[in-house]
Amino acid sequence: MKKFAVAALVLASSFAYADRSVEELYPKSCTMCHAQAVAGAPKTHDAAAWQPRVDAKGIDGLVQSAKTGLNAMPPKGMCNDCTDGEFKALIEFMVKPAS
Numbered sequence: 424m425k426k427f428a429v430a431a432l433v434l435a436s437s438f439a440y441a442d443r444s445v446e447e448l449y450p451k452s453c454t455m456c457h458a459q460a461v462a463g464a465p466k467t468h469d470a471a472a473w474q475p476r477v478d479a480k481g482i483d484g485l486v487q488s489a490k491t492g493l494n495a496m497p498p499k500g501m502c503n504d505c506t507d508g509e510f511k512a513l514i515e516f517m518v519k520p521a522s
């Protein structure tokens with residue numbers, strides 16, 4: 424029984440450090456502004472709004488500017504504990520045109 428509890432604990436803590444999914448993070452952070460183009464935010468899945476930014480900076484450059492903030496875009500976009508990998512996944516999700 425004790426062994427099982429230890430194994431469960433190890434398993435739970437390793438999950439806590441894994442990248443969280445876009446489905447989990449997006450509704451809690453970026454959606455507030457990017458779903459409606461608030462304050463000039465490029466709208467999620469609006470390729471015309473995103474493409475010039477992707478062309479100018481690349482996805483990695485956009486990860487950097489999401490972390491530092493840009494004008495009305497707050498640093499880290501309300502996801503203070505997001506990792507670089509999580510920002511990248513969120514941005515790739517928003518950049519992708521609606522199908």
Ligand code: HEC
Nearest residue numbers: 452453456462463464476485488489494495496500502513
């Ligand atoms: C409080 C509103 C707000 C939230 C929340 C927000 N953004 Fe933004 N975001 C903006 C605005 C406004 C801009 C446009 C800034 C500009 O170009 O002046 C922007 C622009 C961006 C850009 C383009 C930056 C560039 O260099 O062109 C990226 C990437 C981005 N946001 C990612 C995110 C991510 C990822 C999240 C969620 C973790 C997020 N944003 C949450 C308002 C927000």
